[in-house]
Amino acid sequence: MRLAAYLPGEYQWSFSGTQLKGSFAVPERSTDSRWPASVLQISQNRRHLEYADRTPFFFLGDTAWFILWKGTPDQWAKYLDYRVEQGFNVILTQLLPYFLDLRDRQGQLAFIDNDVNRPNDLYFSRVDQFCMMAAERGLFVMLSLIWGYKPREQAAQFSTAQACDFTRYAVARYAAYPVLWSLSGDAPYLQDLAKWEAVGAKLEAVDPYAHPTTNHLFTSLGWRFLFHDSHWHDFHMLQTTHVRRSVADIGDLPLAYYKQQPVKAVINGEPWYEGHPARDEEEFGPVFTAEEQRFAFWTSILSGTTMGHTYGGQGIWNWKIEPPHDVAWKPHIAFGPTWKEALSLPGAEQCAIGAKYLQTVNWWDLTPRPEQIQLEPVPPLAAQRPSLAVAPERTWIAYLPRSDARVTLKGLTTSPWSASWIDPINGKPCEIGLVEPDAFFKWVVPSPPEPRDWLLVLQNDSANLTPA
Secondary structure, three states: OOOOOOOOEEEEEEOOOOOOEEEEEEOOOEOOEOOOOOOOEEOOOOOOEEOOOOOEEOEEEEEOOOHHHHOOHHHHHHHHHHHHHHOOOEEEEEOOOOEOOOOOOOOOOOEHHHOOOOEOHHHHHHHHHHHHHHHOOOOEEEEEOOOOOOOOEHHHHOOHHHHHHHHHHHHHHHOOOOEEEEEEEOOOHHHOHHHHHHHHHHHHHHOOOOOOEEEEOOHHHHHHOOOOOOOOOOEEEEEOOOOHHHOOHHHHHHHHHHOOOOOOEEEEEEOOOEOOEOOOOOOOOOEEOHHHHHHHHHHHHHOOOOOEEEEOEOOOOOOOOOOOOOOOOOHHHHOOOOHHHHOOOHHHHHHHHHHHHHOOOOHHHOEEOHHHEEEEOOOOOOOOOOEEEEEOOOEEEEEEOOOOOEEEEEOOOOOOEEEEEEOOOOOOEEEEEEOOOOOOOEEEOOOOOOOOOEEEEEEEOOOOOOOO
16 A cells, blocks of 8 residues: 655654654744655656655755765755756666765764675665655655665675565665665676565665656666566666767667657666766766756757756766865766856756746657658767757747758648747747748748757647646
C-alpha cells in the first residue's frame, strides 16, 4: 500500500534490528513552509512526473553531487535559495562521500570505522538537516545511494546483502522527506546486474511512499537500455557525458529511449556541464559554454526527454571550495570556479527560462519529429543539428542551433499556423507571422533575428488551447 507523505505532523523512522531511530516534524503549510504538496509519481502516459492530484511536474534538476559531505548548512541555504529563485525544483546529490574514507566538514565518516554495517548517526544527521532545508523551500532531493565503479569507490565496498541493508536504512531514514531515488551512478552494472536488481527490488519493497526510482547510467551503457523491464525502475536517467563528440547522442539517445516499448519516462541526467573542460582527448579541451547548455536542454527535451532536464555546472557538481577544506583527487575535480563563482554561470538561468516556457504549453504531449525538419546543405555528423517536437495540430517547437543552412519544416497542414521566434537566452518572443506552406506542405523558415541559436514556435490559431 502506498502511504501519503508530507502531511503536517511528526514522522518517525527506525532501522529494524538496531537501536538506530529518529524523528522529524513536517510543519503546517504557510508562507514560511513550502513543503511539496505530495509525493511524486509517474504520470498515466508514463512520460513525465506528476503530483498525486495529477498536476504535471516538470523536472528541472541541478547537480550538486558532493555537497552533502563537502558543503556547510550556510552554503546549502545560499545555494538552494538561488536555485529556487531561478525555478529549479530537484537537486541531485550523492548520499555518501565519493570514497568512504573521506570525512565531511565536521570530520565525520559515513560509517563507524568504515564498516558499512555501522552507519554513523553524526554523519547522517547532517544529511537530515540538508533534506529538511530543501523541503522547506519546496525542493525535491534525488539521493544517489551507492555511487561508483572503481575499486576504491562506494559500490565496491558493499556486498549485495550489505547494499540491500544500507538501502533499507536509507529508506527508513529519508523516505518521508521529498525525495527521489537513484540506486547508484557510474557503476559497472553489466558486471553485477544481479546485485543491482536485488538492491532495486529491496528499495521497492521497503519504500512505503513508492518514490520514483532510477539508476544513473554512465555513457558507455547508454545504448544498452538497462533495467527497462525491471519493475522497480520507474524512469531512465541518461548521461550524454563531457566530450564534444557526444553531440549526436544528445538527440539520438533520448529518441531511442522514447521509442522503447513499453513506454518509460526519460531524462538526461548528465549532459555537458557548463564550465567543464571537454575531455575528448587526454588534455583538457575548451570549456562548455552557456550556448552548449541551451543546445543540451532543448535538444534533449525535443528528442524525447519529456520528463524534464538536469543542468550541471563546474564548481557546483564537485562543490569546489577554497583550501584547506577542498578535496580533489582528479584534475577535473580541481578545475574551474568555486561554487560561489559558478552560481552565476548563465546556462543555469537559461535552462530555467526554457523550463518556464515549456510549462506554458502541454510539454508532456510533445512528440519528437526529427524527420520533419530539414537542413540544406546537410551538416556534418559532428555539427549541432536542429530538433523538433510537435503536439499534433496544436504546437510545433523547433530548436535551431547556430547555422548558415536553410531550414525547412515538412508535413504542415493548411491550418492557420502562426510562427514566432523565442530567444532561448531571455525567453523574449519575436513574431514572424502567418505560416504559408507550399503545395507539398513544406515551409522554408526565414532567417532568425540574429545569427545564433533560436527557438521556433508554430501555433495552430484554430486550436484555442488554454496553457497548462
